[in-house]
Amino acid sequence: MPIPAAPSQPSADGSISRSELALATRNHGMPLEAMRWDLTPPGLHYLLIHYDVPLIDPGRWRLEVGGAVRNPLTIDLDGLRERPRVGVTSTMECAGNGRALFSPRAISQPWLLEAVGTAAWTGAALSDLLEEAGLEDDAVELVFTGADRGFEGGIMQSYQRALTRTEAMGSDAVLAYEMNGSPLPPQHGYPVRLVVPGWYGMTNVKWLTAITGVTEPHRGYQSATAYRMRAHPDEPGTPVTRIVPRSLMVPPGVPDFFSRHRIVGTGPCLLEGRAWSGWEPIEAVEVSVDGGDAWHDADLDPAPIHPHTWRRFSFTWSPSTGDYELRSRCRDAAGHTQPDVAEWNVGGYGNNGVQRIMVTVVDTER
Amino acid sequence: MPIPAAPSQPSADGSISRSELALATRNHGMPLEAMRWDLTPPGLHYLLIHYDVPLIDPGRWRLEVGGAVRNPLTIDLDGLRERPRVGVTSTMECAGNGRALFSPRAISQPWLLEAVGTAAWTGAALSDLLEEAGLEDDAVELVFTGADRGFEGGIMQSYQRALTRTEAMGSDAVLAYEMNGSPLPPQHGYPVRLVVPGWYGMTNVKWLTAITGVTEPHRGYQSATAYRMRAHPDEPGTPVTRIVPRSLMVPPGVPDFFSRHRIVGTGPCLLEGRAWSGWEPIEAVEVSVDGGDAWHDADLDPAPIHPHTWRRFSFTWSPSTGDYELRSRCRDAAGHTQPDVAEWNVGGYGNNGVQRIMVTVVDTER
Numbered sequence: 140m141p142i143p144a145a146p147s148q149p150s151a152d153g154s155i156s157r158s159e160l161a162l163a164t165r166n167h168g169m170p171l172e173a174m175r176w177d178l179t180p181p182g183l184h185y186l187l188i189h190y191d192v193p194l195i196d197p198g199r200w201r202l203e204v205g206g207a208v209r210n211p212l213t214i215d216l217d218g219l220r221e222r223p224r225v226g227v228t229s230t231m232e233c234a235g236n237g238r239a240l241f242s243p244r245a246i247s248q249p250w251l252l253e254a255v256g257t258a259a260w261t262g263a264a265l266s267d268l269l270e271e272a273g274l275e276d277d278a279v280e281l282v283f284t285g286a287d288r289g290f291e292g293g294i295m296q297s298y299q300r301a302l303t304r305t306e307a308m309g310s311d312a313v314l315a316y317e318m319n320g321s322p323l324p325p326q327h328g329y330p331v332r333l334v335v336p337g338w339y340g341m342t343n344v345k346w347l348t349a350i351t352g353v354t355e356p357h358r359g360y361q362s363a364t365a366y367r368m369r370a371h372p373d374e375p376g377t378p379v380t381r382i383v384p385r386s387l388m389v390p391p392g393v394p395d396f397f398s399r400h401r402i403v404g405t406g407p408c409l410l411e412g413r414a415w416s417g418w419e420p421i422e423a424v425e426v427s428v429d430g431g432d433a434w435h436d437a438d439l440d441p442a443p444i445h446p447h448t449w450r451r452f453s454f455t456w457s458p459s460t461g462d463y464e465l466r467s468r469c470r471d472a473a474g475h476t477q478p479d480v481a482e483w484n485v486g487g488y489g490n491n492g493v494q495r496i497m498v499t500v501v502d503t504e505r
Numbered sequence: 506m507p508i509p510a511a512p513s514q515p516s517a518d519g520s521i522s523r524s525e526l527a528l529a530t531r532n533h534g535m536p537l538e539a540m541r542w543d544l545t546p547p548g549l550h551y552l553l554i555h556y557d558v559p560l561i562d563p564g565r566w567r568l569e570v571g572g573a574v575r576n577p578l579t580i581d582l583d584g585l586r587e588r589p590r591v592g593v594t595s596t597m598e599c600a601g602n603g604r605a606l607f608s609p610r611a612i613s614q615p616w617l618l619e620a621v622g623t624a625a626w627t628g629a630a631l632s633d634l635l636e637e638a639g640l641e642d643d644a645v646e647l648v649f650t651g652a653d654r655g656f657e658g659g660i661m662q663s664y665q666r667a668l669t670r671t672e673a674m675g676s677d678a679v680l681a682y683e684m685n686g687s688p689l690p691p692q693h694g695y696p697v698r699l700v701v702p703g704w705y706g707m708t709n710v711k712w713l714t715a716i717t718g719v720t721e722p723h724r725g726y727q728s729a730t731a732y733r734m735r736a737h738p739d740e741p742g743t744p745v746t747r748i749v750p751r752s753l754m755v756p757p758g759v760p761d762f763f764s765r766h767r768i769v770g771t772g773p774c775l776l777e778g779r780a781w782s783g784w785e786p787i788e789a790v791e792v793s794v795d796g797g798d799a800w801h802d803a804d805l806d807p808a809p810i811h812p813h814t815w816r817r818f819s820f821t822w823s824p825s826t827g828d829y830e831l832r833s834r835c836r837d838a839a840g841h842t843q844p845d846v847a848e849w850n851v852g853g854y855g856n857n858g859v860q861r862i863m864v865t866v867v868d869t870e871r
Contacts, residue, residue: 154520154521154522154523155520155521155522155523155525155526156520156521157520157521157605158763158764158765159521159526160521160525160526160529160605160615160617161617161765162763162765163526163529163530164529164533164534164615164616164617164619164620165533165534165536165619166533167530167531167532167533167552168530168531170531170554170557170558170692172557172558172560173558173691173692175560176691180690180691180692181547181548181690182547182548182549182550182552182690182692182693183548183558183690183691183692184548186533186548188536189762190759190760190762191536191538191756191759191760192536192538192539192549194538194541239523239526246763247763249526249530250530251526251527251530253530253531254530288759289759289760289761289762290759290760290761290762290766290768291761291762291763292762295759295768324546324547324548324549325539325542325546325549326536326539326546326548326549327548390557393556393557393654393655393656393661394556394557394655394656395655395656395657396555396556396655396656396657396658397524397528397612397613397657398524399524399527399528400656402656402661
């Protein structure tokens with residue numbers, strides 16, 4: 140099939156190709172000022188769609204739970220809604236967030252910093268459903284299949300990702316049919332998606348149609364080929380799993396339209412942002428305002444109820460006129476810290492290197 | 506102020522700069538498969554934010570109607586909601602849609618094709634409000650001011666656009682507080698935006714705070730400098746106003762993840778899409794499937810109630826295996842047609858040249 144192959148190398152000067160731009164105009168990040176809201180307003184949550192948004196008739200939608208289970212289930216939307224409702228508020232981030240800031244960068248969706256969002260998801264507990272289906276003793280993983288189909292890495296495929304039996308039963312994963320109190324929007328997986336708090340977005344399978352118990356680890360493209368941390372292209376690598384800690388600030392002041400450079404007036408300026416980790420709760424955030432080695436403790440809002448929901452931080456900065464580089468970094472309760480520069484990898488995953496915001500402070504008295 | 510200036514020339518090879526990418530990851534187009542819905546689902550409508558989304562307390566929001574009016578008004582949100590409700594369903598498009606397909610392209614938001622969406626807007630009629638305020642006889646234009654501020658073209662500004670008195674009174678413009686039956690999302694202008702059906706997005710001022718009658722044509726940046734059609738950078742140009750006709754197809758089949766190249770099976774394939782014009786209703790759409798001069802009439806769904814709402818078209822295509830280039834073009838009742846290639850202009854506005862979809866048809870029997 141003469142499908143144009145993805146170029147394996149970015150251009151030498153770091154500029155973005157037409158195909159990368161086409162992905163960036165379809166998918167979108169969350170404008171960072173949206174971190175002012177605890178829950179990302181509808182339409183501002185980041186979005187990555189591998190193929191197309193499928194058009195699904197909710198009356199014909201079914202979830203098939205099968206494979207290595209004792210009691211295969213076929214569940215319609217009403218059936219799913221009749222089960223006990225559970226809710227989880229969690230921060231979701233694309234594993235490729237920060238990809239275009241690596242040098243050289245992997246050729247894929249060219250995220251900078253904004254591929255994140257926080258939502259309140261409501262649905263049925265995955266563990267309840269798996270209890271009912273009764274996993275066979277030799278079921279080692281669950282494969283989740285979405286209704287979205289496409290061609291990727293030379294393979295025609297439905298989007299599929301797996302979770303180990305332990306992760307699937309032990310996590311507070313939800314088969315969500317509501318986002319922030321409303322039915323899922325089409326682009327976020329209507330009518331039902333998997334939400335696994337703390338895991339990067341690729342595991343949160345949208346347009347879910349099947350959950351299949353398997354007795355061997357899943358070798359599908361999205362588990363075995365994509366979403367692997369590799370130092371070299373020819374190694375198998377390790378799987379991308381939970382979200383590594385990151386903090387981001389709301390850029391202060393007002394922007395220049397084109398460069399997004401910030402202009403701030405003199406006087407006290409509240410720097411605020413959010414920090415999150417898919418491993419453990421955030422314990423500390425520090426802010427640097429001088430581009431150097433001086434870091435200041437930020438104030439932390441009370442910890443959110445769920446350990447994988449972002450936590451607000453703030454810091455009052457009183458600059459005089461001049462040019463500044465603002466940074467923040469965080470640490471979670473497991474001791475994971477956010478590096479100044481993240482380790483490069485082939486796929487451009489997990490780039491949680493610190494954000495740098497360039498600011499010009501001008502005299503507002505004049 | 507040492508704000509990095511926007512480069513005036515794109516790179517020689519047409520690739521996209523980091524700053525253009527930053528705009529593309531913030532703002533987003535509508536994935537074209539969303540044209541399957543009459544109303545664009547929340548979050549899929551295109552979005553262009555010049556500066557930042559402002560955080561507005563609805564209890565403190567006021568709309569000031571002043572300037573060359575006999576009865577200046579200060580209206581709060583309850584006051585606006587108590588006025589007669591009017592609704593309009595209209596298709597909105599960014600004036601810069603298609604900008605990155607011009608060669609050379611203007612350096613700004615690098616849209617390809619997707620900067621469009623259709624919504625049902627509800628609010629108070631602009632003409633009613635202006636009747637109440639009583640325009641002075643010498644008021645020639647109304648200036649609409651948003652709460653969003655930023656630095657653009659070397660000028661610190663609040664976003665402002667003007668309409669002539671005739672356009673403001675004669676159009677069915679709405680001061681909208683609902684989008685598709687819900688309060689406006691923050692990014693679409695919460696709590697109130699101006700909606701002027703048929704006009705490019707720049708006129709639909711978001712986060713509206715003031716309407717000011719003026720006795721001389723508005724010379725603000727967004728009226729006199731930006732949003733002008735210019736053949737040369739040093740001429741004043743003519744204002745960008747209403748949306749020129751465009752048709753777009755839902756790309757058929759399934760995509761390759763990276764290239765977005767389409768793969769379609771043999772057998773009948775329904776090509777469908779939408780066409781719109783800000784001037785007059787759409788009267789005809791044609792489809793080409795061979796990249797040559799053969800154009801086929803598409804079937805048109807009944808005309809929508811509002812002349813500036815997109816109209817659905819469809820065409821059944823029965824291809825054999827091979828590679829194809831699909832195109833569509835439309836004509837409105839005023840005789841405006843969609844060109845194969847639009848005329849270049851400095852700002853990259855109004856590029857309604859025909860969409861080209863590359864498709865590989867494969868044998869589904871094997």
